[in-house]
Amino acid sequence: MSEYAIQLKNIVKTFGSVVANNNINVELKQGEILALLGENGSGKTTLMNMLSGIYQPDSGEILVNGEKVLIHSPEDSKKLGIGMVHQHFKLVDVFDVTDNIYMGEVNKKYNLKEKLAAINSKAESENIDKKKSKLFLKKTRECFNALSFYIKNIFLNKKRYYKLIELSNKFGFEIDPHKKIYDMSVSEKQTAEILKVLCYGAKIIILDEPTAVLTVQEIKKLFSVLKKMKQEGHSIIIITHKLNEVMEISDRVTIMRKGEFVKTLETAKTNEQELTDLMVGKKVDLKINRPVVGFKKPLLEIRNLTIKNDEGAIAIDGVDFYIRGGEMLGVAGISGCGQKELCEAIAGLRKIEDGEICHKGESIVGLSPEKIIEKGISMSFIPEDRLGMGLAPSLSITDNMILKTYRKGKFNPFVDRKSAKELADKVIKELNIVTPSSETPVRRLSGGNVQKVLVGREIQSTPNVIVTAYPVRGLDINSSYAIYDILNKQKQSGTGILFVGEDLDVMLSLCDKIMVLCHGKMMGIVHADKVTKEQLGLMMTGMLNLSEAKPEKNYGIAKDSNIVNNNVKNEESFAKGEEHED
Amino acid sequence: MKTNSQSVKKEPRIRIAKRVEMSSKYKILLTAFSVLAALIISGILILFLGKNPFEFFLQVIVGSFGSAINLKLLIRIFVPILITSLGLSIAFKMRFWNIGGEGQFIIGALVAMTFALLIGDSLGRFGVFVVIVTGAVGGGLFALIPALFKVKFNTNETLFTLMLNYIALYLVQYFLYGGPKFYISDRPGIPTFKVIDEMLFLSDFKSGLFSVDTSIIVAAILIVFIFVYLKYTKHGYEISVVGDSVNTAVYSGMNVKLITLRTIFFSGAIVGLAGALQLTGSAAGHTLSVNITGGVGWTAIIVAWLAKLNPLGISIVSLLMSVLEKGCGYARTKMGISDAVSDIIQGLILFTVLACDFFINYKVILKKTDKKNMLFDSASAKNELTSNKDESEGSNDLKLCEGGENK
Numbered sequence: 001m002s003e004y005a006i007q008l009k010n011i012v013k014t015f016g017s018v019v020a021n022n023n024i025n026v027e028l029k030q031g032e033i034l035a036l037l038g039e040n041g042s043g044k045t046t047l048m049n050m051l052s053g054i055y056q057p058d059s060g061e062i063l064v065n066g067e068k069v070l071i072h073s074p075e076d077s078k079k080l081g082i083g084m085v086h087q088h089f090k091l092v093d094v095f096d097v098t099d100n101i102y103m104g105e106v107n108k109k110y111n112l113k114e115k116l117a118a119i120n121s122k123a124e125s126e127n128i129d130k131k132k133s134k135l136f137l138k139k140t141r142e143c144f145n146a147l148s149f150y151i152k153n154i155f156l157n158k159k160r161y162y163k164l165i166e167l168s169n170k171f172g173f174e175i176d177p178h179k180k181i182y183d184m185s186v187s188e189k190q191t192a193e194i195l196k197v198l199c200y201g202a203k204i205i206i207l208d209e210p211t212a213v214l215t216v217q218e219i220k221k222l223f224s225v226l227k228k229m230k231q232e233g234h235s236i237i238i239i240t241h242k243l244n245e246v247m248e249i250s251d252r253v254t255i256m257r258k259g260e261f262v263k264t265l266e267t268a269k270t271n272e273q274e275l276t277d278l279m280v281g282k283k284v285d286l287k288i289n290r291p292v293v294g295f296k297k298p299l300l301e302i303r304n305l306t307i308k309n310d311e312g313a314i315a316i317d318g319v320d321f322y323i324r325g326g327e328m329l330g331v332a333g334i335s336g337c338g339q340k341e342l343c344e345a346i347a348g349l350r351k352i353e354d355g356e357i358c359h360k361g362e363s364i365v366g367l368s369p370e371k372i373i374e375k376g377i378s379m380s381f382i383p384e385d386r387l388g389m390g391l392a393p394s395l396s397i398t399d400n401m402i403l404k405t406y407r408k409g410k411f412n413p414f415v416d417r418k419s420a421k422e423l424a425d426k427v428i429k430e431l432n433i434v435t436p437s438s439e440t441p442v443r444r445l446s447g448g449n450v451q452k453v454l455v456g457r458e459i460q461s462t463p464n465v466i467v468t469a470y471p472v473r474g475l476d477i478n479s480s481y482a483i484y485d486i487l488n489k490q491k492q493s494g495t496g497i498l499f500v501g502e503d504l505d506v507m508l509s510l511c512d513k514i515m516v517l518c519h520g521k522m523m524g525i526v527h528a529d530k531v532t533k534e535q536l537g538l539m540m541t542g543m544l545n546l547s548e549a550k551p552e553k554n555y556g557i558a559k560d561s562n563i564v565n566n567n568v569k570n571e572e573s574f575a576k577g578e579e580h581e582d
Numbered sequence: 583m584k585t586n587s588q589s590v591k592k593e594p595r596i597r598i599a600k601r602v603e604m605s606s607k608y609k610i611l612l613t614a615f616s617v618l619a620a621l622i623i624s625g626i627l628i629l630f631l632g633k634n635p636f637e638f639f640l641q642v643i644v645g646s647f648g649s650a651i652n653l654k655l656l657i658r659i660f661v662p663i664l665i666t667s668l669g670l671s672i673a674f675k676m677r678f679w680n681i682g683g684e685g686q687f688i689i690g691a692l693v694a695m696t697f698a699l700l701i702g703d704s705l706g707r708f709g710v711f712v713v714i715v716t717g718a719v720g721g722g723l724f725a726l727i728p729a730l731f732k733v734k735f736n737t738n739e740t741l742f743t744l745m746l747n748y749i750a751l752y753l754v755q756y757f758l759y760g761g762p763k764f765y766i767s768d769r770p771g772i773p774t775f776k777v778i779d780e781m782l783f784l785s786d787f788k789s790g791l792f793s794v795d796t797s798i799i800v801a802a803i804l805i806v807f808i809f810v811y812l813k814y815t816k817h818g819y820e821i822s823v824v825g826d827s828v829n830t831a832v833y834s835g836m837n838v839k840l841i842t843l844r845t846i847f848f849s850g851a852i853v854g855l856a857g858a859l860q861l862t863g864s865a866a867g868h869t870l871s872v873n874i875t876g877g878v879g880w881t882a883i884i885v886a887w888l889a890k891l892n893p894l895g896i897s898i899v900s901l902l903m904s905v906l907e908k909g910c911g912y913a914r915t916k917m918g919i920s921d922a923v924s925d926i927i928q929g930l931i932l933f934t935v936l937a938c939d940f941f942i943n944y945k946v947i948l949k950k951t952d953k954k955n956m957l958f959d960s961a962s963a964k965n966e967l968t969s970n971k972d973e974s975e976g977s978n979d980l981k982l983c984e985g986g987e988n989k
Contacts, residue, residue: 056597056599072597347833348835349832349833368835368837369832369833369834369835370835370836370837371835372835373834373835379833381833390830390833390834391827391830392822392823392826392827392830392831393826393827394822394826395822395823395826399819399822399823402819403823403830403834404834404835406816406819407816407835413815413816413817414814414815414816415814415815415816415818415819417814
């Protein structure tokens with residue numbers, strides 16, 4: 001067997017006038033984990049789609065196990081033992097995990113004709129030294145077996161569940177084979193996808209940004225699975241933006257930039273700074289700034305907020321907090337601990353059960369989303385699929401820019417597209433969005449660029465409170481830093497920011513304070529420069545509860561609150577702030 | 583193994599890839615070419631029938647535009663398709679599958695008829711206006727029914743609007759055969775609907791020597807209005823956002839329910855307007871009938887989609903459709919060709935236009951067998967030979983492939 005599982009030689013792929021891949025050379029050794037690193041829109045996904053048979057290269061060669069192959073369909077790719085876990089999962093929602101996987105096997109035809117021919121030829125070869133009656137019996141039996149197998153094959157077999165359990169035990173997955181996809185969390189869906197490619201016997205596994213939507217704990221679990229797969233002899237390509245993950249999991253790194261191949265490095269012989277510089281093409285400062293802004297009045301105050309989620313369970317349970325102007329409050333928590341519901345409640349998209357939300361001293365509870373937008377509260381939630389909320393995918397960038405502001409001018413029935421186009425061009429320039437023009441539909445952009453459009457719009461609307469959830473989800477380093485910079489600029493101009501994030505390192509160096517949620521309960525609000533990652537981790541899992549440890553200090557209520565008649569439990573507690581070291 | 587490796591290795595001669603963008607000039611050229619292709623094919627067909635294809639096409643044109651009367655008859659077919667299609671396109675733009683054009687058309691005509699019989703000549707010529715507007719409102723309200731259910735209970739509008747078509751149709755039948763005598767004329771024999779008062783006839787628009795069907799003026803205004811409405815107004819913007827992603831619309835503060843109801847009302851109202859114009863115009867003899875729509879509600883769906891919901895496109899496609907219908911019918915009777923032939927030609931043109939739509943969105947790449955490929959082909963053939971001979975290597979590969987399938 002060849003040393004390389006996959007060799008891509010001089011691959012070129014163009015879409016119209018756009019060159020997505022230009023002379024790419026990538027090699028994947030047997031049994032190694034190769035990280036594919038590159039900025040958003042650098043053509044990583046396109047390249048991998050050529051391996052999985054979704055696209056065909058315009059020119060260049062693909063070698064699998066040293067043999068030149070042509071991959072025209074996902075079916076071909078499957079036959080070659082290549083399995084790809086896509087960024088956007090490709091699962092049937094109403095099926096359970098097993099049937100989603102089994103689906104791909106149903107196609108496998110049991111060729112009765114061939115089987116019969118085999119039985120006949122076997123009978124002929126045995127014809128010489130055996131009795132005829134015996135032979136006849138044997139032949140009958142074989143035919144009967146073939147037929148019964150054929151019939152059995154028509155029906156769904158209970159055994160498929162055992163097979164799946166066996167496989168998931170082998171690699172250490174935790175999955176309920178009977179669970180329906182629509183009931184699953186993102187990480188479970190991903191597990192299902194990985195199981196699927198393993199079930200099809202893939203030896204070469206491609207993972208497209210598998211960690212973008214996972215929590216820290218889930219990533220750890222995924223990595224241990226990947227390492228196990230490597231031991232079993234699988235070769236893995238992993239696409240990611242997170243450098244620490246590259247350093248942790250990969251054996252070698254291939255870097256791409258704007259559709260060009262840059263370099264392949266041994267992970268052990270490089271560092272994060274070098275990778276970033278190669279990826280971006282210039283020196284990048286990896287430090288996140290935290291400008292300090294003077295003391296301002298609270299802008300958004302939230303008291304005793306209780307919200308239910310879609311299923312009617314309590315998602316946020318009696319949470320108090322406030323945001324001052326020029327302050328960035330981080331929200332940390334394991335995914336699904338109520339962040340989404342909190343953001344939606346502030347934006348007026350979700351009914352609140354109890355409590356108050358005050359903006360500059362005025363209650364905004366029960367106002368329509370439109371009114372809340374008018375008050376200058378901007379909410380941008382980057383959902384796991386990126387496009388679900390906040391953008392209209394078939395509309396152009398220009399049209400998406402005015403999504404929240406198009407109502408301006410009550411008696412003007414027309415949409416102002418001229419200023420929208422100017423705004424779009426400005427955002428494209430400022431955030432380096434890769435797009436043919438501002439009239440391009442958003443769905444044609446690559447994942448990261450889509451997100452830049454969304455974040456860019458929210459910031460351009462000059463809000464005074466920004467609620468942003470996962471603004472850098474899946475973004476490359478350069479764009480992430482661009483977004484941190486923009487948020488910092490907003491902060492300096494006096495905007496209050498609620499930053500729901502997942503990367504604790506980033507939050508620790510970017511936010512002023514961090515509020516930790518666990519199952520909808522507030523575990524405490526801490527100063528980011530006085531807390532460690534470990535403490536946050538404990539709070540996120542509910543092991544450390546500061547708000548219960550010192551109930552007399554209510555971190556969530558400002559001393560100079562705009563809400564009159566409040567029953568602040570301990571006014572002095574504010575002066576010393578939210579110091580908690582104990 | 584052999585079959586597997588072959589299926590993987592053999593490069594197909596034809597490959598289909600999605601086109602990224604195409605200049606509008608090329609698009610128009612391609613569409614024109616496809617119509618031409620259809621004409622050539624149907625020409626050959628006519629040749630086989632022993633008739634002159636050029637004469638046939640000339641007759642089609644004469645039958646459509648040749649004389650004032652022919653043109654007038656053409657417009658009678660053209661306008662209802664056009665207006666109905668415009669109405670439906672608004673709903674389609676919002677991804678609300680309003681296939682209830684037939685029903686809304688009938689109800690528009692029925693309501694217009696009711697008001698026409700009620701007011702008689704009491705309002706003078708102004709009555710025409712009232713009748714048409716009430717007809718439009720009737721169509722809009724009828725379309726609101728599925729929209730309300732959609733908004734309230736999230737019912738499936740496709741089935742709902744489809745079913746309402748039959749309700750509307752049988753309602754008219756009921757008024758004709760069994761209902762109150764209000765709509766029925768006094769003439770003995772088979773029941774027929776009353777003819778509306780002469781004062782309420784939609785007369786031609788006359789200015790000097792120039793005379794034209796009034797409904798086509800209404801249609802022309804509507805084309806411009808809907809083009810502007812969808813493209814430049816806030817309402818149009820809201821429609822495209824809701825059509826694209828309801829979640830996004832809610833998030834950006836839009837009142838999705840209101841937008842849905844409003845848009846569907848407009849959609850139904852425009853279709854109803856077509857019905858009312860049909861009733862007051864001369865095409866249907868100024869009276870209601872069970873088949874007053876002539877299938878316009880169905881044709882309009884095809885027209886709207888063929889035109890990509892573009893109002894200007896809709897007017898062109900509607901014209902093509904009505905020319906096919908009117909002109910072919912005329913040519914057929916003149917040349918003594920079976921009516922099946924004109925249906926075949928209509929089908930052919932539709933077919934090629936749809937096919938050209940495919941070529942606008944996709945391109946076909948033909949791979950030429952060049953030297954490199956030849957070399958490769960022989961190499962792969964050699965490979966197969968060796969793998970057949972060399973058992974161990976072959977079985978090794980086999981294992982991999984089987985592993986891929988069996989697990």
